[in-house]
Amino acid sequence: MKQTLFDKVWDSHVVRSINNGPDVLFIDRHMIHEVTSPVAFLGLKNRKLPVLYPERTFATADHNTPTLNQHLPVVDPLSRNQLKALEKNANEHGISYWGLGHKKNGIVHVVGPEYGITQPGATIVCGDSHTSTHGAFGAIAFGIGTSEVEMVLATQCIMQPKPKKMRITINGTLNFGVTPKDVALFIIAKLTTSGATGYFVEYAGEVFEQLSMEGRMTVCNLSIEMGARGGMIAPDQKTFNYIKGREFTPQGADWDKAMKYWETLYTDEGAIFDKELVFDGSEIDPMITFGTNPGMGMSITKVIPTAASVEGGAATYKKSLDYMGYSEGESMIGKPIDFVFIGSCTNGRIEDFRAFASIVKGKERAENVTAWLVPGSHKVLASIKEEGLLDIFEAAKFELREPGCSACLAMNDDKIPAGKYAVSTSNRNFEGRQGPGSRTLLASPLVAAAAAITGKITDPRTLIQ
Amino acid sequence: MAYDSFSILTSTAVPLPIENVDTDQIIPARFLKATERVGFGDNLFRDWRYNQDDSPKADFVLNDTTFSGKILVGGHNFGSGSSREHAAWAVYDYGFRCVVSSFFADIFRNNCLNIGVLPVQVSAEFLAEIFEAIQKNPSAELTVDLNQQSITLSFSGKSESFEINEYKKDNMLNGYDDIDYLSNIKSEIEGFAENTPL
Numbered sequence: 001m002k003q004t005l006f007d008k009v010w011d012s013h014v015v016r017s018i019n020n021g022p023d024v025l026f027i028d029r030h031m032i033h034e035v036t037s038p039v040a041f042l043g044l045k046n047r048k049l050p051v052l053y054p055e056r057t058f059a060t061a062d063h064n065t066p067t068l069n070q071h072l073p074v075v076d077p078l079s080r081n082q083l084k085a086l087e088k089n090a091n092e093h094g095i096s097y098w099g100l101g102h103k104k105n106g107i108v109h110v111v112g113p114e115y116g117i118t119q120p121g122a123t124i125v126c127g128d129s130h131t132s133t134h135g136a137f138g139a140i141a142f143g144i145g146t147s148e149v150e151m152v153l154a155t156q157c158i159m160q161p162k163p164k165k166m167r168i169t170i171n172g173t174l175n176f177g178v179t180p181k182d183v184a185l186f187i188i189a190k191l192t193t194s195g196a197t198g199y200f201v202e203y204a205g206e207v208f209e210q211l212s213m214e215g216r217m218t219v220c221n222l223s224i225e226m227g228a229r230g231g232m233i234a235p236d237q238k239t240f241n242y243i244k245g246r247e248f249t250p251q252g253a254d255w256d257k258a259m260k261y262w263e264t265l266y267t268d269e270g271a272i273f274d275k276e277l278v279f280d281g282s283e284i285d286p287m288i289t290f291g292t293n294p295g296m297g298m299s300i301t302k303v304i305p306t307a308a309s310v311e312g313g314a315a316t317y318k319k320s321l322d323y324m325g326y327s328e329g330e331s332m333i334g335k336p337i338d339f340v341f342i343g344s345c346t347n348g349r350i351e352d353f354r355a356f357a358s359i360v361k362g363k364e365r366a367e368n369v370t371a372w373l374v375p376g377s378h379k380v381l382a383s384i385k386e387e388g389l390l391d392i393f394e395a396a397k398f399e400l401r402e403p404g405c406s407a408c409l410a411m412n413d414d415k416i417p418a419g420k421y422a423v424s425t426s427n428r429n430f431e432g433r434q435g436p437g438s439r440t441l442l443a444s445p446l447v448a449a450a451a452a453i454t455g456k457i458t459d460p461r462t463l464i465q
Numbered sequence: 466m467a468y469d470s471f472s473i474l475t476s477t478a479v480p481l482p483i484e485n486v487d488t489d490q491i492i493p494a495r496f497l498k499a500t501e502r503v504g505f506g507d508n509l510f511r512d513w514r515y516n517q518d519d520s521p522k523a524d525f526v527l528n529d530t531t532f533s534g535k536i537l538v539g540g541h542n543f544g545s546g547s548s549r550e551h552a553a554w555a556v557y558d559y560g561f562r563c564v565v566s567s568f569f570a571d572i573f574r575n576n577c578l579n580i581g582v583l584p585v586q587v588s589a590e591f592l593a594e595i596f597e598a599i600q601k602n603p604s605a606e607l608t609v610d611l612n613q614q615s616i617t618l619s620f621s622g623k624s625e626s627f628e629i630n631e632y633k634k635d636n637m638l639n640g641y642d643d644i645d646y647l648s649n650i651k652s653e654i655e656g657f658a659e660n661t662p663l
Contacts, residue, residue: 021633036549042502049644055663145553254662313484411494432512433489436517
């Protein structure tokens with residue numbers, strides 16, 4: 001039987017299959033954070049259940065943490081309480097805890113790969129939809145709800161019907177100035193936000209093979225934005241090189257044994273997918289969103305599509321454009337902006353800050369722009385300093401903040417004010433996502449940098465020497 | 466034991482004919498700071514329901530006394546976005562026991578099933594008919610019969626069947642949850658774990 005990569009990993013983790021029901025899926029590694037875990041621990045307490053395998057769960061604080069003055073007590077009492085609850089729950093149950101101020105602290109989907117918790121062929125879940133990020137390593141990784149967090153803590157399993165399989169193949173070479181974020185926004189614009197619902201996606205083809213691990217993570221991260229539960233890429237030498245020697249990566253003989261398994265993780269030739277989509281890498285331009293969901297994206301050089309030319313109802317489309325203060329047929333180039341946010345589990349890795357630096361180097365931030373540069377982790381923060389990027393940012397009048405989810409979902413103080421426009425490297429442009437009334441334009445770090453320098457939407461290719 | 470059981474529900478419904486309703490609208494992130502599952506209904510659709518000064522927005526359906534009931538009817542692709550179960554909790558806590566749409570986002574659908582809110586997927590045509598019927602006559606009732614897997618518009622008698630797997634159906638009819646099931650196969654899981662190194 002020819003198997004897909006997804007089949008191989010999924011089937012080897014099925015404890016039992018229930019007839020006309022879900023599979024009981026064993027979870028290798030579970031990550032938790034402060035927002036979606038407290039009620040799960042409360043549930044365990046009420047049921048008088050212990051955590052079955054605490055060594056398989058890892059806790060980090062990220063959603064609710066401030067990005068300034070992390071050495072001081074957290075000011076917001078509700079956030080402080082939630083962070084304390086995570087610390088208490090982790091300590092009580094013997095779970096590794098990388099809280100605020102810990103040198104390994106950062107966004108859960110950034111630190112997982114950094115420390116080798118993320119591995120090929122593993123099943124990984126977390127109470128956060130962007131858990132799909134870890135699929136970049138050939139893992140099956142997806143977001144779960146709090147009831148399922150409780151389930152994994154109690155039993156190390158969840159119950160899921162096996163999803164359908166989709167393969168998205170992109171061959172060719174990416175054009176100058178086109179980044180992994182553009183690839184993802186391009187795919188989502190083609191599929192809409194529900195186009196892959198019910199599927200697990202495998203990304204294949206030359207474009208993904210050529211991407212760095214950071215780039216693959218950005219693409220897999222955004223799988224959920226087209227409705228897919230997750231996305232994955234077959235591990236290759238680049239993957240193995242990335243994970244080798246990291247703290248939680250197998251060592252010595254265990255590494256050799258793991259490699260034997262990992263080298264089997266690819267889709268067999270002739271394996272059947274429920275749906276196959278093929279695009280050409282050279283079709284993709286730098287992208288930007290103009291509406292209130294990630295499917296409302298377009299090439300930065302085009303004009304805002306008409307309601308008649310897109311799927312879905314005209315009333316919802318109009319509501320969305322009204323919220324943004326935009327109209328059909330307008331060009332995005334030249335539109336004024338107020339804020340720039342670079343960071344998040346989508347684009348908060350070192351490669352993203354390198355890209356940002358490549359444009360702002362030797363220039364200055366536009367006076368009308370407030371910019372928040374938020375590294376995904378302390379490790380990313382340290383690399384920014386070591387590589388001299390901080391000097392470039394400071395010379396260009398940007399300041400760097402401390403790690404966390406920050407303005408991506410604005411649970412902390414990093415809120416875009418009502419009515420203001422923010423070019424964000426994050427993942428969601430929903431109404432009010434970055435603060436009540438905020439207007440978000442999703443884009444790559446290059447597009448964000450070009451906007452930060454010019455104060456308006458600008459094709460980054462015009463600024464790259 | 467884990468939540469209320471669900472068998473037959475007959476109720477008027479609240480229409481929200483907007484597509485791609487995402488979980489940030491259902492409950493904005495700034496209301497996710499609780500450490501207990503209480504009070505989420507107060508912030509259901511917070512930014513569509515209230516102005517920034519906390520005064521109600523008169524034109525939002527939850528502030529319109531014409532419409533009420535235990536069934537929420539939403540547009541295509543309901544519940545997209547984040548995995549926050551708080552969205553399902555908010556729907557439940559407000560008093561809804563069933564959400565009807567022509568399409569649900571995956572995680573939201575799962576979360577609903579895990580807390581005893583029944584997601585009922587109908588055809589786009591039937592959804593349009595339901596919206597029209599409720600708008601014309603807000604006292605029109607819907608009957609959702611889980612055992613029969615049917616949803617009926619009392620007004621016209623028009624009915625459609627909906628899908629749910631036997632396992633989840635049985636859970637909802639009895640108020641069981643997955644932890645109840647998994648706890649019963651603990652030794653099987655432990656045997657599996659022994660052969661699955663960290």
